[in-house]
Amino acid sequence: MTARRALVIGGSLGGLLAAHLLRRAGFNVSVFERNPDDLTGRGAGISTHPQLLEILARIGIDFDESMGVKLHTIFCLDRSGRVYLEEKTNRTMSSWGRLYRSLRDAWPSENYRLGASLMRVEQDAHGVTAVFADGTRAQGDLLVGADGGRSTVREQLLPELKPQYAGYVAWRAMLDESEVPPDIRGEIFERYTFCLPEGELFLAYPVPGRNNETQVGRRAYNIVWYRPADPENTLPDLCTDATGLRHGTSIPPPLIRPDVLAGIKASARALVAPQLAEIFARAKQPFFQPIFDLESPRIVFGRVALLGDAAFVARPHVGAGVTKAALDAASLAAATSLAAATSKDDVAVGLARYEREQHPFGKGLVALGRQQEGAYLSAQLKPRAERRGGELKRDIQDVLLFHKTRSENLRKVLLAARASVP
Numbered sequence: 135m136t137a138r139r140a141l142v143i144g145g146s147l148g149g150l151l152a153a154h155l156l157r158r159a160g161f162n163v164s165v166f167e168r169n170p171d172d173l174t175g176r177g178a179g180i181s182t183h184p185q186l187l188e189i190l191a192r193i194g195i196d197f198d199e200s201m202g203v204k205l206h207t208i209f210c211l212d213r214s215g216r217v218y219l220e221e222k223t224n225r226t227m228s229s230w231g232r233l234y235r236s237l238r239d240a241w242p243s244e245n246y247r248l249g250a251s252l253m254r255v256e257q258d259a260h261g262v263t264a265v266f267a268d269g270t271r272a273q274g275d276l277l278v279g280a281d282g283g284r285s286t287v288r289e290q291l292l293p294e295l296k297p298q299y300a301g302y303v304a305w306r307a308m309l310d311e312s313e314v315p316p317d318i319r320g321e322i323f324e325r326y327t328f329c330l331p332e333g334e335l336f337l338a339y340p341v342p343g344r345n346n347e348t349q350v351g352r353r354a355y356n357i358v359w360y361r362p363a364d365p366e367n368t369l370p371d372l373c374t375d376a377t378g379l380r381h382g383t384s385i386p387p388p389l390i391r392p393d394v395l396a397g398i399k400a401s402a403r404a405l406v407a408p409q410l411a412e413i414f415a416r417a418k419q420p421f422f423q424p425i426f427d428l429e430s431p432r433i434v435f436g437r438v439a440l441l442g443d444a445a446f447v448a449r450p451h452v453g454a455g456v457t458k459a460a461l462d463a464a465s466l467a468a469a470t471s472l473a474a475a476t477s478k479d480d481v482a483v484g485l486a487r488y489e490r491e492q493h494p495f496g497k498g499l500v501a502l503g504r505q506q507e508g509a510y511l512s513a514q515l516k517p518r519a520e521r522r523g524g525e526l527k528r529d530i531q532d533v534l535l536f537h538k539t540r541s542e543n544l545r546k547v548l549l550a551a552r553a554s555v556p
């Protein structure tokens with residue numbers, strides 16, 4: 135019997151996880167990535183969960199010391215830089231670049247096509263065809279849309295669906311460990327650090343360095359700072375470059391105006407602990423990402439399946455986008471191989487099971503991301519008189535608890551989704 139062929143659109147973490155697991159399920163898999171060059175570090179720290187490590191192990195990737203930086207303390211700094219809460223933790227902070235490298239290095243280059251920008255998908259009862267911008271076509275039995283939050287595959291299949299802006303952005307910065315002043319480094323570098331300016335949330339922690347090193351002195355420091363930005367004035371202003379051109383709801387980092395960068399660094403000095411402001415001031419290219427919720431009403435369309443951020447985007451407070459992509463990929467591979475063993479039309483049968491398992495899971499994660507910090511941050515755009523309960527005031531213990539129980543919350547959402555599968 136000839137192997138079934140799977141076309142994976144998008145060669146980032148979701149696409150590579152799907153490619154590895156589908157190959158193990160017996161598919162002949164090709165990955166198509168729009169970028170012309172191999173993807174490199176995207177300046178992002180990534181929290182991991184046990185489910186992700188278990189799936190990486192299945193692929194043959196050992197989550198050893200080199201995969202991340204181990205942290206043993208969480209603490210919270212007030213505006214003056216004083217520690218007002220400190221707790222033990224046991225977590226490993228990885229990075230987008232480190233995870234990508236391990237998945238990419240284990241994948242054959244002849245089955246990973248760069249510079250392949252999908253334009254549209256065609257399908258009939260016999261197969262599915264991907265049509266690329268350069269006019270080339272590829273045919274398969276299954277097509278996986280792992281092309282991210284702005285998915286071309288999803289836009290073709292669900293043209294009406296638009297991501298919903300949550301009312302705030304995440305400012306992000308990554309610095310080499312050597313750029314952090316030594317006195318501050320000794321005090322906070324190896325701790326997961328919180329700072330809670332009114333209406334905002336500032337997080338900072340170490341991650342593998344620019345070449346994925348985890349040795350002391352060669353690591354990097356990752357900052358994520360959530361700040362409200364109203365969609366009528368602030369966000370459009372942030373997205374307008376120095377020539378006056380407005381770039382939709384996000385802007386390439388090098389085009390962020392100098393006055394915007396000076397403004398965000400001045401805000402750090404005014405609002406967050408001085409140690410954190412000092413580090414943030416040294417960041418060469420801070421950038422921001424608007425926070426969106428995205429819920430697809432369906433994730434399967436004939437022979438096409440959406441996966442990872444292309445299917446659902448949950449807010450980063452759940453810290454589980456990559457783990458979700460891995461669980462989607464595992465469900466897809468298991469469902470299609472189970473169907474292959476029992477049915478003639480295995481792709482359709484397998485995809486129906488994938489939809490039943492992963493649609494409620496994605497929906498549950500989006501709902502989780504809207505709770506707690508998500509609700510508090512979104513509410514900052516409402517007049518104060520209209521805010522209620524946790525929208526008005528937050529308790530640092532609750533913030534830490536939500537953060538510390540992320541893996542447990544993820545597990546509960548997964549169990550609830552599985553329980554709903556007939």
Ligand SMILES: Cc1cc2nc3c(=O)[nH]c(=O)nc-3n(C[C@H](O)[C@H](O)[C@H](O)COP(=O)(O)OP(=O)(O)OC[C@H]3O[C@@H](n4cnc5c(N)ncnc54)[C@H](O)[C@@H]3O)c2cc1C
Pocket residue numbers: 143144145146147148149166167168169173178179180181182250251252253280281282283284285286287304306358423441442443444450453454455456457458459
């Ligand atoms: C502030 C912030 C913090 C986060 N923190 C965490 C965390 O701690 N832990 C965690 O697990 N997740 C975190 N996430 C989420 C996580 O980064 C994403 O969920 C995850 O990277 C999604 O992976 P993906 O492969 O589905 O999509 P993407 O990484 O977006 O990849 C899509 C790929 O498809 C390609 N592509 C797009 N269109 C086409 C086309 N037409 N043709 C071919 N290729 C195409 C793109 O070039 C890209 O390489 C965070 C997100 C944010 C914003």
